[in-house]
Amino acid sequence: MKVLNPPLVACRVGFMSxxxxxxxxxxxxxxxxxxxxxxxxxxxxxxxxxxxxSAGGDSSHAIVYSAVGQREGGAGxxxxxxxxxxxxxxxxxxxxxxPLASAEIIESxxxxxxxxxxxxxxxxxxxxGSALMPGFKIVSGRxxxxxxxxxxxxxxxxxxxxxxxxxxxxxxxxxxxxxxxFTANGSYAESQLLGDAETVMSAARVADYGGVLVQLRSAxxxxxxxxxxxxxxxxxxxxERQSDYLERTANRYSSFFTTFAYFIGCLMxxxxxxxxxxxxxxxxxxxxxxxxxxxxxxxxxxxxAASFLFETIFLSLIGAVLGSIAARLLFNERQAISGDAIxxxxxxxxxxxxxxxxxxxxxxLGGLMPxxxxxxxxxARAIRAE
Amino acid sequence: xxxxTQAVGPLFRLGSRSGDVxxxxxxxxxxxxxxxxxxxxxxxxxVTCGFALFGFMIALNAAYWRxxxxxxxxxxxxxxxxxxxxxxxxxxxxxxxxxxxVTRAGAxxxxxxYHQDPRHFASVYTVDGGMRFGWSEFPLTASQWDELFAxxxxxxxxKKAAERWGLHRGDTFEISTKPQVREDRASGWTFHVLGIxxxxxxxxxxxxxxxxxxxxxxxxxxxxxxxxGFRVAVRDPARAAAIARQIxxxxxxxxxxxxxVTSRDNAEAQARSGIAIASLTWGVGIAGLFMIVFLTxxxxxxxxxxxxxxxATLKAIGFTDVRVMKLVLMEAAIPCxxxxxxxxxxxxxxxxxxxxxxxxxLLNVPHPAVSxxxxxxxxxxxxxxxxxxxxxxxxxLRHLNVSVALGGRAP
Numbered sequence: 175m176k177v178l179n180p181p182l183v184a185c186r187v188g189f190m191s192x193x194x195x196x197x198x199x200x201x202x203x204x205x206x207x208x209x210x211x212x213x214x215x216x217x218x219x220x221x222x223x224x225x226x227x228s229a230g231g232d233s234s235h236a237i238v239y240s241a242v243g244q245r246e247g248g249a250g251x252x253x254x255x256x257x258x259x260x261x262x263x264x265x266x267x268x269x270x271x272x273p274l275a276s277a278e279i280i281e282s283x284x285x286x287x288x289x290x291x292x293x294x295x296x297x298x299x300x301x302x303g304s305a306l307m308p309g310f311k312i313v314s315g316r317x318x319x320x321x322x323x324x325x326x327x328x329x330x331x332x333x334x335x336x337x338x339x340x341x342x343x344x345x346x347x348x349x350x351x352x353x354x355x356f357t358a359n360g361s362y363a364e365s366q367l368l369g370d371a372e373t374v375m376s377a378a379r380v381a382d383y384g385g386v387l388v389q390l391r392s393a394x395x396x397x398x399x400x401x402x403x404x405x406x407x408x409x410x411x412x413x414e415r416q417s418d419y420l421e422r423t424a425n426r427y428s429s430f431f432t433t434f435a436y437f438i439g440c441l442m443x444x445x446x447x448x449x450x451x452x453x454x455x456x457x458x459x460x461x462x463x464x465x466x467x468x469x470x471x472x473x474x475x476x477x478x479a480a481s482f483l484f485e486t487i488f489l490s491l492i493g494a495v496l497g498s499i500a501a502r503l504l505f506n507e508r509q510a511i512s513g514d515a516i517x518x519x520x521x522x523x524x525x526x527x528x529x530x531x532x533x534x535x536x537x538x539l540g541g542l543m544p545x546x547x548x549x550x551x552x553x554a555r556a557i558r559a560e
Numbered sequence: 561x562x563x564x565t566q567a568v569g570p571l572f573r574l575g576s577r578s579g580d581v582x583x584x585x586x587x588x589x590x591x592x593x594x595x596x597x598x599x600x601x602x603x604x605x606x607v608t609c610g611f612a613l614f615g616f617m618i619a620l621n622a623a624y625w626r627x628x629x630x631x632x633x634x635x636x637x638x639x640x641x642x643x644x645x646x647x648x649x650x651x652x653x654x655x656x657x658x659x660x661x662v663t664r665a666g667a668x669x670x671x672x673x674y675h676q677d678p679r680h681f682a683s684v685y686t687v688d689g690g691m692r693f694g695w696s697e698f699p700l701t702a703s704q705w706d707e708l709f710a711x712x713x714x715x716x717x718x719k720k721a722a723e724r725w726g727l728h729r730g731d732t733f734e735i736s737t738k739p740q741v742r743e744d745r746a747s748g749w750t751f752h753v754l755g756i757x758x759x760x761x762x763x764x765x766x767x768x769x770x771x772x773x774x775x776x777x778x779x780x781x782x783x784x785x786x787x788x789g790f791r792v793a794v795r796d797p798a799r800a801a802a803i804a805r806q807i808x809x810x811x812x813x814x815x816x817x818x819x820x821v822t823s824r825d826n827a828e829a830q831a832r833s834g835i836a837i838a839s840l841t842w843g844v845g846i847a848g849l850f851m852i853v854f855l856t857x858x859x860x861x862x863x864x865x866x867x868x869x870x871x872a873t874l875k876a877i878g879f880t881d882v883r884v885m886k887l888v889l890m891e892a893a894i895p896c897x898x899x900x901x902x903x904x905x906x907x908x909x910x911x912x913x914x915x916x917x918x919x920x921x922l923l924n925v926p927h928p929a930v931s932x933x934x935x936x937x938x939x940x941x942x943x944x945x946x947x948x949x950x951x952x953x954x955x956x957l958r959h960l961n962v963s964v965a966l967g968g969r970a971p
Binding site for chain 1: 642643844
C-alpha cells in the first residue's frame with residue numbers, strides 16, 4: 175500500500191479548494207508582487223551603478239590623487255609631482271620601457287539642453303590611457319590622435335546626449351570633432367568623452383592634472399607603492415586601488431537608492447504581512463470543516479499547520495515571480511543617468527532569487543499565526559461549524 | 561442574528577423621518593466593523609502601512625517640486641562656460657550690471673582647503689555686496705550683511721554647517737590651504753563665526769558664508785581679481801531667459817565665455833538629470849495603493865458574503881438599494897480613511913526623524929514635509945479605494961434574491 179505523506183495530503187486538499195478562494199488568494203499574490211516588484215525595481219538602480227563602476231575596476235591598477243582633494247579630479251597634481259609619481263616602485267613598464275601610467279584630467283563640459291551642469295565630462299588621458307581601460311574598443315570611427323583637437327565618445331554618452339561620430343563639441347579654443355565612439359566593458363568611462371590630456375589641459379587653460387592611473391606589476395605591490403608615495407616629503411598625494419576607488423564611488427552614488435529601496439520594501443512588506451495574516455485567518459475559517467475532517471481521519475496538527483504555511487508560501491512565490499518578471503520586463507537594461515554616471519538598470523537572476531527568498535520569508539511571517547490557529551482548532555466543535 | 565438585532569435596535573430607537581440619516585446608519589456600520597476586531601485591526605494595519613508609504617512618497621515628491629518652485633524666477637546664474645578653474649574676471653560684474661534689465665550682480669569665490677585633517681574638506685563661500693540682491697533669499701538681515709562685509713574675517717554659518725563643524729557664535733574656524741594661495745604665504749585662514757543662521761534649501765549640507773573682499777585681499781596677487789561666478793538679479797522675471805542669452809552673447813567671443821541659466825531652469829535641469837525621483841515616487845506610491853485596493857476589496861467582499869442574510873433582512877424590511885450601498889460604502893470608507901489618517905501621521909513621524917538618525921544615503925534628497933495637502937491626497941485616495949473596493953459587493957447586493965437569501969440558501 176502506498177503511504178502518503180500527511181502534510182502533502184493536507185496541502186493537496188488545501189490547493190484543491192484554492193479555486194473557491196480565488197479573490198483572497200489573488201490579494202496575497204498581488205500584494206507580494208507589488209512588494210517584490212517595487213523593491214527589485216529600486217534595487218536595479220544600485221545594481222546597475224555597481225555593475226558600471228566595477229566594470230572599470232582592476233585591483234592591479236592604482237589611482238593616485240591629491241591628498242587634499244580625496245578624489246580623482248579634485249585638487250590638482252602639478253607636473254613635477256606627476257614626474258615623481260611615475261618613478262614610484264611597483265609600476266609596470268611597457269615594451270618601450272616607459273611606465274604604464276596615464277596622467278589624466280577631468281573637465282566638465284556644457285551639457286546638452288535639459289541636462290544639468292556637470293552631467294557631461296571630458297577625460298583627458300595620456301598615451302597609455304586607453305590601454306589601462308579594461309575592454310577598451312573603438313566601435314565606430316577611429317581613435318583620437320595625440321596632440322590633435324579631437325575627441326572620442328563613450329557609447330553611453332553617445333546615446334544619452336546624442337553626441338554622434340562626426341558631430342563636434344565646442345571647446346574654449348574652437349570646435350573639436352568627435353572622430354570615434356568606444357566601449358569599455360560598460361564602465362563609467364563610457365559616460366564620458368575622451369581626448370588627449372595635454373591638448374585638453376591646454377584648451378582648458380589648466381596647469382595641473384586631476385590624477386594618475388598606473389598599472390602595477392601585480393596587485394600585491396600596492397601597499398609598497400602607496401607607502402612610497404605617502405611617505406615621500408615631496409608629495410602630498412594618496413593612492414587607492416582602482417577597484418576600491420570605484421567601489422567607494424559607486425557607494426557614493428548608490429547609497430541613497432539602496433537605503434530608499436529597503437525602506438520602501440520594508441514598509442510595503444509590513445502591509446503585505448498584515449494583509450496575508452488577515453486573509454489566511456479568513457481561509458482558516460472558511461476551511462474549518464475541512465480541517466476538522468482531516469483531523470478526524472487521523473492527520474496531525476503539524477500536517478494541518480504545514481499545509482497552511484505551504485499555501486501562503488506558494489501564493490507568495492507566485493506573487494514574487496510575477497513581480498520579478500514585471501520589474502525585469504519594465505526596467506532591466508534601461509539606460510538611466512545619475513549625476514555624470516550613465517548606466518543601465520539591472521535586475522539579475524541573483525536579485526530575482528533574492529526576491530523569491532524574501533517572498534518566502536514574508537509568507538512564513540504572514541502564514542505562521544493562521545497556521546498555528548488552524549492546527550489548534552478543536553476538532554469536535556470545528557466539525558459542526560457551518 | 562444576534563449582531564443584526566443589536567445593530568438594528570438603535571436604528572429604530574434613534575431614527576425618525578426627519579432624523580439624521582448618518583446617525584441611523586452608524587450602529588449598523590459600527591457593529592459590522594467591530595464584529596471581528598482582529599480582522600478589522602489587521603486590515604487597518606495593512607492599510608495604514610500602505611498609506612504611510614503613500615504619504616511619504618507624496619511628501620517626497622512635493623519636496624522635489626518645492627525645490628523647483630522655490631527657485632527664483634528673477635535670478636540668473638552666470639558661470640564660466642568651460643568650467644575654467646580660474647573662473648571669470650570680477651570686471652564682468654559691472655558689464656553684466658550694465659545690461660538692460662539687470663538689477664544687480666553678486667560675485668562669489670570659494671576659499672577651499674581642509675579643516676584640521678586633510679580628509680576633512682572645508683570651504684567658505686565668499687561673496688560681495690551684490691549678493692544682497694543676487695542672493696536675497698539667504699536669511700541674513702541688512703545689519704548682518706553689513707556686519708559680514710565690515711568684519712573681514714567674519715563668517716555666518718547655516719545651522720547644518722554649524723552642526724557639522726560644531727560651531728557657535730564667537731568661535732574661530734581654521735581652513736588650511738597651500739601656502740601659495742595667500743600673499744603672505746601662510747597656510748591657514750582663520751575665520752570668526754559671527755552667527756548661526758537658518759538653513760537655505762539650496763545647500764543640502766549647509767554653507768559657511770564669508771566676505772569676498774577680505775579673502776581677495778589675502779590671496780596671492782597673481783590670483784586676485786577672479787570669481788567663480790555671479791548671481792544676477794533681474795527686474796522682470798519674464799525676461800530672465802532672454803537676459804541670460806544676452807549675457808552669454810556679450811561674452812561669447814571674449815577670453816572668458818559664460819554659461820548663464822535662470823535659477824528655475826537650473827533647478828528643473830537638475831531634477832531631470834538625476835534618476836527621476838519624482839516619477840519614482842509616484843510609481844511606488846501607486847504600487848502601494850494598488851495593494852490596498854485589492855486588500856480592501858477582498859475584506860469588504862468577505863464581510864458582505866458572510867452577512868448576506870442580514871442584508872436580505874434589511875432589504876426585506878424596506879432598505880432600498882441606495883441605503884444598502886451607503887452602508888457598504890461606509891464600511892469600506894471608514895478603515896480606509898482611518899488608515900489614511902494614521903498612515904499619513906506615521907509618514908509625518910518618519911520625516912520628523914532628526915537628521916542624525918537618518919541613514920547617510922538619504923541625506924542628499926530634499927527634506928520631505930508632510931502637509932495638509934498630503935493628508936488631503938491620502939484621504940481622497942482612501943475614498944476612491946473604498947469606492948473601488950465596494951463596487952463588486954454592492955453589485956452583488958443589488959442582485960440579491962431576498963427570498964433565497966432569507967431561506968438560508970446561497971443566493
